[in-house]
Amino acid sequence: MTTTDIPAPPARPKRAAPAPKRRTKREREGAAWVFLSPWVLGASVLTLLPMVVSLYLSFTDYNLFDPPRWVGLRNYTQMFTEDPRYWRSVMTTLTYVVVAVPLQVALALVVALALKSMKRGKGFYRSAFYAPSLLGASMSIALVWRAVFNDGGTVDNLLGTGGWVNKPGWALLSVALLTVWQFGAPMVIFLAGLQQIPAELYEAAAVDGAGKWRQFVSVTVPMLSPVLFFNLVLQTIQAFQVFTPAFAVSAGKGGPADSTLVYTMYLYDRGFVASHMGYASAMAWVLLLVIGAVTAVLFRTSRSWVFYASEGDR
Amino acid sequence: MPGHRTKGFCASAVALALCAVLAGCGGSGESVGGGKVALRYTWWGNPDRAERTEQAVALFEKRHPNVRVQTSFSGYDAYKQKLAVQATGGDAPDVMQLDYRQIDQYASGGVLLDLAKQKSVLHTSEIDPGLLATGRVDGTQYAVPQGRGTETVVYDVRAWKKAGVPLPRQGWTWDDWAAAVRALAKRTGKPGATDPGQNEDSFEVWLRGRGKALYTKDGGLGFTADDLARWWTFTDRLRREGAVSPAEQTTQLDGSVENTPLGRGKAIADTNWDAPSSGYLAIIPTGIALAPMPAGENGTPGQYFKPSMFLGVSANTGHAKESAQLVDFLLNDRDAAEILGASRGIAVNETIREQTASQLKDFDKTVADFQSSLEGTLKDPPQAPPSGDNALQSTFQRDYDQVSYERMSPHEAAENYVTEAKAELRS
Helix, strand or coil: CCCCCCCCCCCCCCCCCCCCCCCCHHHHHHHHHHHHHHHHHHHHHHHHHHHHHHHHHCCEECCCCCCCEECCCHHHHHHHHCCHHHHHHHHHHHHHHHHHHHHHHHHHHHHHHHHHCCCCCHHHHHHHHHHHHHHHCCHHHHHHHHHHCCCCCHHHHHHCCCCHHHCHHHHHHHHHHHHHHCCHHHHHHHHHHHHHCCHHHHHHHHHCCCCHHHHHHHHHHHHHHHHHHHHHHHHHHHHHCCCHHHHHHCCCCCCCCCCCCCHHHHHHHHHHHCCCHHHHHHHHHHHHHHHHHHHHHHHHHHHHHCCCHHHHHC | CHHHHHHHHHHHHHHHHHHHHHHHCCCCCCEEHHHEEEEEEEEECCHHHHHHHHHHHHHHHHHCCCEEEEEEEECHHHHHHHHHHHHHCCCCCCEEEECHHHHHHHHHCCCECCHHHHCCCCCCCCECHHHHHCCEECCEECEEEEEEECEEEEEEHHHHHHHCCCCCCCCCEHHHHHHHHHHHHHHHCCCCECCHHHCHHHHHHHHHHCCCCCECCCCCECCCHHHHHHHHHHHHHHHHHCCECCHHHHCCCCCCHHHCCCCCCCCCEEEEECHHHHHHHHHCCCCEEEECCCECCCCCCCCCCEEEEEEEEECCCCCHHHHHHHHHHHHHCHHHHHHHCCECEECCEHHHHHHHHCCCCHHHHHHHHHHHHHCCCCCCCCCCCCCCHHHHHHHHHHHHHHHHCCCCCHHHHHHHHHHHHHHHHHC
8 A cells, every 4th residue: 555645734934044146047957856866767767667668568469588579459459359357357356446445435534533533542543543554565464364264264263254265255355354454544634634624613513503413414524525535536546456465365366266356466467477468568558547537537526526625715 | 743753764764775775786696795606596395395405405505615505485386476477587596496387488488597508517317318308498408307296196094094985096097086085075074085176287187097188299289178078077066065175175275285175184185296295294194195096987097207396597597507516416416315305206316216215214205105106007298288388277277266166167167268278378
């Protein structure tokens, strides 16, 4: 899970000592580039270049050992018309997104609300609930997860459910639960958002006779909607790219019976197990486009339900 | 609040950067401090094999004080994937254990060193020429077999005897086997065996028993969807009856003995390779035994002696000579042979095989006796599988998952597999 940058508060304006000589624009730009260079270098060599190469590879047949062979759009046509497993992986991913994202965002919101109203021990609980997000991305937790949900594992022993990870109908849920459990990042963002809501709005609502629920629906939700939207977009993008939990919980196979074969797992399978890097690259590009499209749709719908307080001022 | 963190943040950023720099220095073929040569040597196997390999490597380091060997091992499935990633990234270990399935792909992909270049230190004169030839691709010796192995029905002796079911015998057929696992399931309440339906190796044995082969001479598919559907119908029926392991158990197979139904105490028998079955001893201390694989209905044996586990050297190694020395040591050194025993099958160096035969003990002797009981009764091994086979092994397991979880009929799944296999072999 990527960490979310919380914008730093604007630097306090300091009274700078008068510069001995005013620097030219060119000099200042030069300095900026020097400071930016680590990032620019990293972004271009480690991100941009591989992306360009992968775009090229997506039009080739490349098994990693022999030089790539140009095949035009064949990878794409094969994907859409001849590969039933591809479509199964798409369905699996969509199911996963639809289950995991709302659950995670809702849980994050509920916990954030509970934390906000706490009088004591807030810091402790905030850290405690955030901890899974730090741990959850690690392989070891995912392996523990597999053990917990395996036959003879904790859940089996407590509930007598058998091994979820070996049941096609349940395996994806145990993967989704691992993601939901890592609700720390959206929770912290919600908390920050909740604290931004002016107290007088609640006071005014209370004076008007609004109960807790009414306050939540009429004050909290609209005021929080930009943050809610932000979390929704971020978690959706991440959910489309889920890999580690599915990989570890299914012991690297996407099983049982392809039930946890999410998109990136199938991409990995094509690329690194079956050595069809061209096909895997094509899959990656389709995923990028789909995520872009889904995000665009979310932004479009946001106009009707996201309320920006600053707009209201105008 | 953020202001207080700045210092700590900077310190950790610097530490992180340092770690990255240091990690970057640990590449292949680097020399370590004191002018020592560092080699990386990787293999797959069970803890028993690992322990013995470590001992042999320690002896090698003692003989060659200028060389340090970094070893690592894992189960076969994980190993296969990791090696593929390393090899394609140009970061293959200096010395690597390879399967028959990988030779063709890795040799033609330029991953492996031509071992003839190091023949001054790597001797192969005492290996049977026919066996040695299995490590050749297009006339070049890219790898040397470390042993030969064959498939076996391995079983929990005490549980089988207690059930009062007649023990497996030489020349039993698949029907006899099915009758035995049914009887075992009935009397013990546990499945008689691992469901062999997901195992491409078992399918090959069954197929050869019917006079066919997995692949044709020119690397095409050697069987039809009907053949595969018949095999899967056979195993699927046993699974429905509870005579072999249920889907939830079978799907957990990952190439390690610990995750087989037999290893988890959920079945009486398993189909596996002979040498790795030593791993069961740690789990079933009351004893295991090896029986031949079932033959075809007319008695045609399906199993064969397969060159098991090759050693190859990376084409990118910076220390070709030392790597070849390690390979030579593992194959031809008498002391190493005594340490390694039959953990990778019976030694290929014929002089050593004769010298050490009488000294083999415990499970090594079991394996040696099992192999000699089959000597002369088996048919010739098939040629090295084509490149695509490496991926098809996983496809096979996956497609059978669809059968055992009852999401597809054996016929549908077999059609699926054959389509996928043909595409894989063409590309």
